[in-house]
Amino acid sequence: MSIIEKSNAEKSGKANTEKYVQLENVEMTFSTKKGDFNALKDVNLSIKQGEFISIIGHSGCGKSTVLNLIAGLLVPSSGFLFCAGREIATPGPERAVVFQNHSLLPWLTCFENVHLAVERVFGGETKAQQVARTYAALELVGLSHAVEKRPNEISGGMKQRVGIARALAMEPKVLLLDEPFGALDALTRAGLQDELMRIMQKSGATGVMVTHDVDEAVLLSDRIVMMTNGPSASIGEILTVDLPYPRKRLELAENAEYNHLRSEVLKFLYERHAKKAA
Ligand SMILES: Nc1ncnc2c1ncn2[C@@H]1O[C@H](COP(=O)(O)OP(=O)(O)OP(=O)(O)O)[C@@H](O)[C@H]1O
Ligand SMILES: [Mg+2]
Numbered sequence: 001m002s003i004i005e006k007s008n009a010e011k012s013g014k015a016n017t018e019k020y021v022q023l024e025n026v027e028m029t030f031s032t033k034k035g036d037f038n039a040l041k042d043v044n045l046s047i048k049q050g051e052f053i054s055i056i057g058h059s060g061c062g063k064s065t066v067l068n069l070i071a072g073l074l075v076p077s078s079g080f081l082f083c084a085g086r087e088i089a090t091p092g093p094e095r096a097v098v099f100q101n102h103s104l105l106p107w108l109t110c111f112e113n114v115h116l117a118v119e120r121v122f123g124g125e126t127k128a129q130q131v132a133r134t135y136a137a138l139e140l141v142g143l144s145h146a147v148e149k150r151p152n153e154i155s156g157g158m159k160q161r162v163g164i165a166r167a168l169a170m171e172p173k174v175l176l177l178d179e180p181f182g183a184l185d186a187l188t189r190a191g192l193q194d195e196l197m198r199i200m201q202k203s204g205a206t207g208v209m210v211t212h213d214v215d216e217a218v219l220l221s222d223r224i225v226m227m228t229n230g231p232s233a234s235i236g237e238i239l240t241v242d243l244p245y246p247r248k249r250l251e252l253a254e255n256a257e258y259n260h261l262r263s264e265v266l267k268f269l270y271e272r273h274a275k276k277a278a
Contacts, residue, residue: 016085020049020206021070021174026079028065039065041232043079045225052200052207054217056265057227057236058272063210066227067176070208071097083174093121096172100179102163104151110158111147114138114166121170137169138162141195157188164192168199175200177209181216190249193220201245214265218258219247226268229276236272239264 026043029036039062047053055063068074069081072091081088083095091097096117104113115134122130138147141161151159160180167175180196181189197220200207211217217224221241228236241261243252252258 017049019046019082020051020084021045021047021208022080022082023066023069024080024082026066026069026076026081028062028069028074029077038232039230040076040234042234045235047206047208048222049206050204051222052220053209054221054224055208055210055227056212056214056217056224056269057233058229058269058276059212061227061230062233063227064178067097067178067208067210070174071095071176073097093117093170094173096167096170096175098160098163098167098175098177098180100182102151102159104159104162104166106151109148109150110138110143110154110162110165111135113151113162114169117166118169133169137165140168140199141165155188157184157192160184160192164196168203171203172205174206174208177207179210179212182212189216194249196220197245197247214262214269215249217265218243218261219249219252224261224265226265229272237268 023043023045026040027038028040029038031037043066055066057063065074069076070083070088072088072095075089083092088095105116108116111134114137115130118130118133118137122133125133135144135147138144141164143158143161143165146154146158151162154162160183164180181192184192193216200220207220209217209220218241224239224241225235226237226239227233239261243255243258243261
């Protein structure tokens with residue numbers, strides 16, 4: 001990026017809490033065997049520090065691409081991404097990712113899977129401090145009893161918890177979650193959603209979660225970013241969820257505002273679906 005091209009975010013030189021994570025005119029074109037494929041175009045989004053955002057949209061519209069761009073796992077074809085006023089160029093421990101398939105190393109125990117991340121981020125600390133961090137993260141997700149187990153010895157929900165513990169152990173400023181509860185049964189999912197809500201409130205971290213689940217999006221989010229269909233997908237609408245915390249799912253089921261927001265998201269998705277079919 002040339003000096004002339006420096007964006008407003010970088011010019012300000014310090015972290016702007018209103019625009020903590022910022023996407024400016026982001027475009028993503030993939031080179032494929034059949035030629036270039038323009039997945040994202042004109043994506044503009046500012047996320048406040050401590051805010052929790054859900055990204056929702058039809059399959060293949062570009063949700064994971066947006067998340068991977070913020071993670072620094074992808075570089076945009078044009079446009080800029082910033083975190084705390086700095087351009088995102090590579091992955092960094094301040095932006096931890098919880099992948100959909102939990103991606104644990106099968107030959108390591110739960111403890112070792114989390115500890116690997118701790119060693120990387122907190123390499124300057126003593127061994128005892130690192131071990132304490134690892135135990136604390138596993139305790140946070142209720143896995144103190146399973147520290148010595150390997151991934152093949154635990155359930156899908158527990159594996160997902162290890163993935164979340166690993167991300168949280170890094171004490172990220174931004175937690176990025178790609179359909180983190182997609183493969184779980186309803187009860188495990190509800191339990192983990194509640195835990196995540198509690199952890200996010202406590203840590204003050206900024207969250208970006210990709211989800212297909214409308215209830216999950218409304219329950220957890222401060223704002224829901226609804227994406228248009230691809231190719232050249234962009235942000236269609238942004239819905240603000242003005243429900244006070246702590247949010248209790250059973251109480252919300254009867255809440256008129258909750259049900260209104262829920263139907264707004266569904267309406268957006270159905271309209272997009274109809275357009276896709278046409
Ligand atoms: N590395 C790549 N090379 C070529 N095309 C890609 C690549 N990654 C993603 N795409 C294409 O970009 C579009 C957006 O993909 P992405 O994975 O972001 O969608 P998504 O919204 O996360 O979908 P889903 O809900 O199914 O996970 C898709 O058409 C996909 O095929
Ligand atoms: Mg995806």
